[in-house]
Amino acid sequence: MELRHIRYFIAVAEELSFGRAAARLHIAQPPLSVQIKDLEKDLGVKLFDRTSRTTTLTHEGEVFLGEARQIVDQVGRARHAVHQVAAGALGRLCVGGIPYAFAEELPRIIPRFRRENPHVLLDLREVGTQDGLDAVRSGAVDIAFVREGDPVEGLEILPVRTCRFEVVVPLGHRLADAGTVDLRALAFEPFVVTARHISPYYFDQTLSLLANRGITPRTVIEASSIPAQLGYVACGMGVALVPESATSARVKYVSRVALEQSVWSTEVAAAWHGSSVPAILSRFLEVVREEFAGQR
Template sequence: MALELRHVRYFIAVAEELNFGRAALRLNIAQPPLSVQIRDLERELGVRLFERTRKGATLTQEGTVFLVEARQICDQVARARHAVNQATVGELGHLRVAAVPYAFMETLPRIIPRFREENPHVLIDLRETGTQESFDSLRTGAMDIAFVRQGGPVAGLEVLPLLRGRFELIVPRGHRLAQSHPADITDLAFEPLILTSRQISPYYYDRTLSSMAAAGITPHTVVEATSIQAQLGYVASGLGVSLVPASAHWMQSKHIEWVPLKQEIVTTEVAAVWASGPAPLVLENFLTIVREESAGALETPRTDRSDEFRYPPSIGV
């Protein structure tokens, strides 16, 4: 006979009641089948678990030892059942989240604390990555969701814009365009341009070039930077001018000047991106919070945000 969970449950009932009749009532079965199951269990274990008496039963030494183990078995089964139920509804598991640095300060603080409070048994693996790196990780299954700078569709991925902003022009201190308020994008026709590297952020790279192409400008690119902070650094060093999100106003420098544009070039500051197709329940629960917490956040932020930003010194794209 193979030892089954029901044998353990039957044994615990008899051990706690110390009476086969009362144990049978508790288990909602007849007494003779219960007695048979206990004899089968004793035969399987090779020991006597009970001493039968006219008044009921008492545990043998072996029975006392087995009662401790039997209760642990049932407790473990209960924990396993609870864990499976949690996993079924997405309350247990592992969620891998990638994000550009800007999202850590502007978007994730509204989402991660609430998700952790509502899903305390989900392990969150949160990593800082660039936009293109996030796309690659989502496609290979290394990440479940990413918060990136992306405004348009991406093959094989779902894109949900969460926050939008505007491009502004930054120029070296004393540059001729520093006196233009606002400047016209056509003023950049003959200026050396600092671009965001396409390997880091395809969206920002393409958004910049498409905006200039729409104005009939062929840009003269001199540097492709790997972060917004690097873009500001190149401009501060006098290597050229650049278009960057107005949200980067907090990175003030005495060596650069911000110049608004006549043309409103709207960009996506943060978008949630995940692999197309059916999503695990843990991810679905996370996306519900993302949508709720980001509702109404697609308005274009104002350009003067210096009082709102207190970010760390390295902000990528």
């Protein structure tokens, strides 16, 4: 039994005429009769009672008609689903993000994408920068929002948000009330940074900025995240270079001081595999680009 047999049967059952069914199917009547006989032989039952004037369904034919319609409907739904997947309107998308991205970028992107693509299942995962890049390379996630670093072979990187660095010091620190500060004034301070295995780009950029000013920190304390960095600073363990957006909300027990010479950092970048971009990911990237178009 093939799908054509089912379609031919439905046409005859609905027309109750082999002639009209053949015209509807755009085939000759004799081949249609042969196909129906083959179907009956395959099923081992008679589907039609035929006379010289009439064609009627047998009881078995009536039962088979209901089942046949369901089969054709399911094939139609399957075809429609495949086309939706090809167009990016149906499927599953796995999105990774560093904790920082969950505070700004993802809340702008995800709700809009879900409204515009209600049949796409979104899987959100919290990742570190290195873990996120590794997950994209392995295919575990489709796109990850990470801190941008050195180019990664095979991956496309789109800077989403950049921000100026600023210095954060404990309350009561000698520079707490300074309007601006030169990095060289921090030469002998212990520095709190986000651990390199969590965010290589942020770690390397911080130490590179200090090295460019001739500073080698006497102590480097590694934290697990920017909020943890701020916590270490608040406890008086050192000072930190952090993006200004990280302290845009009121943070207790620390003071923010601007750098005399602005230093920009890529806060968040989107990374995805550049070799093949499925339609569903293309739709997601359109939202990302539109939401953050024109931002530094």
